[in-house]
Amino acid sequence: MKVNSPLVVYKYLPATNCGECGEITCMAFAAELINRKYVVDDCTQIHDDKFKKKYTELVALVAPEIRTVTIGTGEKAVTIGGDDVLFRHKLTFFNQVALAYDVTDTMDADEMVARAKKIQDFKKFYIGEFLNVDMVALRCVSDDPKTFADAVKALAGAVDIPLILCSLNPAVLEAGLKVVGDRRPLIYAATKDNWQAVSKLALEYNVPVALFAPDDLDGLKSMAVTFNEMGITDMVLDPGTFPSGNQLKKTFENFLKLRRAGIIEGQRDIAYPIMAVPLTAWFVHEDKISASYWETVLASVFTIRYGDVMILHSIEPYAMLPEVHIRDTIYTDPRKPVQVDPGVNEVGSPTKDSPLIITTNFALTYYTVESDLSANGIDCYLVAVGTDGIGVEAAVAGGQLTAAAIKKTMDEAGFNVAEKTSHNTVIIPGLAARLQGDVEDDLKVKVLVGPQDSGQIPKWMVKNWNKSE
Secondary structure (H helix, E strand, C coil), X not given: CCCCCHHHHHCCCCCCCCCCCCCCCHXXXXXXXXCCCCCHHHCCHHHCHHHHHHHHHHHHHHCCXXXXXXXXXXXHCEEECCXXXXXXXXXXXXXXXXXXXXXXXXXXXXXXXXXXXXXXXXEEEECCEEEECCEEEEECCCCCHHHHHHHHHHHHHHCCCCEEEEXXXXXXXXXXXXXXXXXXXXXXXXXXXXXXXXXXXXXXXXCCEEEECCCCHHHHHHXXXXXXXXXXXXXXXXXXXXXXXXXXXXXXXXXXXXXXXXXXXXXXXXXXXXXXXXXXXXXCCCCHHHHHHHHHHHHHHHHHCCCCEEEECCCCHXXXXXXXXXXXXXXXXXXXXXXXCCEEEEECCCCCCCCXXXXXXXXXHHHHHXXXXXXXXXXXXXXXXXXXXXXXXXXXXXXXXXXXXXXXXXXXXXXXXXXXXXXXXXXXXXXXXXXXHHHHHHHCCEEEECCXXXXXHHHXXXXXXXXXX
């Protein structure tokens, strides 16, 4: 972002502290505007005529360095781009890379629909949320407009996630747009040979368009400038994804050059999202396992540097799982620990005789413990102590996990151990054993020290819990 100081943003705001935006002060709104919790239009008073100039300047000031592009419509629309930094530790990366998996128009219709549904339905539960993929890319292999249109129609009836229509033949793209133009698909791609016809389609149907110039950054920039002059601003740049050897090195360098030009050098002409196509690994590797492996490697590389949307092929779990996991890791805000709300939660169907187990509200810790308990059928109360999203060992060392913090979480949840349980006992993690005496004194309960690893809880319960009753 061009500005990262709330003080600078505040100078452009009305400074009335009206609270209509949801924040108590304009300074608080300025801080959250930088964090993209709000947009400028969320300030209701800035539209007053006397702030007209400041409004225009503020919009430009907080606009991301890399333009955002939205593919699709409705709740499942995908927004890509919008980054302001080359390295996420300087701020964070916004709008995670969109993953699209392919089908082709020459597949049997039932096979294509089944594959598309499998892509749409993919999900992996991880740290309190489901990791999904985003789009289906329909590749035209037939080069026949009618065949492609029929495939688009079948696909549109089967899935409601955004689509990428892939062909270098404008007639094919137009046939597809006649079917799903209102769903705002990404059309792929405009080249030096077909750009005039493709640009007309982008304008007529008001859809985002990918520009493809393999290993030709000057040509890519020239095309982007031309499209922008025509009024087309929803563009994605594809500099080509070469899957191996020196060409792969060149691809990597091209991605770096594009992103540096947009963020560091301020070249607005090419400050657009970038497309990677790891699917190209299938063009150089004959066997399925090698192709899938190298496709996943490419996806990982360009998730980190600096792909905003990708087209992939393998939908095997061994390929998709690492792809969604590394994406989740890279696009997690490094400034904010991932955490759950503090409180007392039920695992299974606990009764007054069920154990009460303490952990922290660091999401990875909490869901690991919860998963180990659920998987072993242990009905219990699980307390997520508010530790600012810090794990057990670090929170004990840093003073975030204390007897007072445990008591505060229990009190705020309205959970009185003596009244809610028949045993008046809590189980603390083995890594928090030093807190045993303090917890007994502050909460007036019996304290058992559990294992250091939640995976050991079932065995520990057999040896220790029945004896405590």
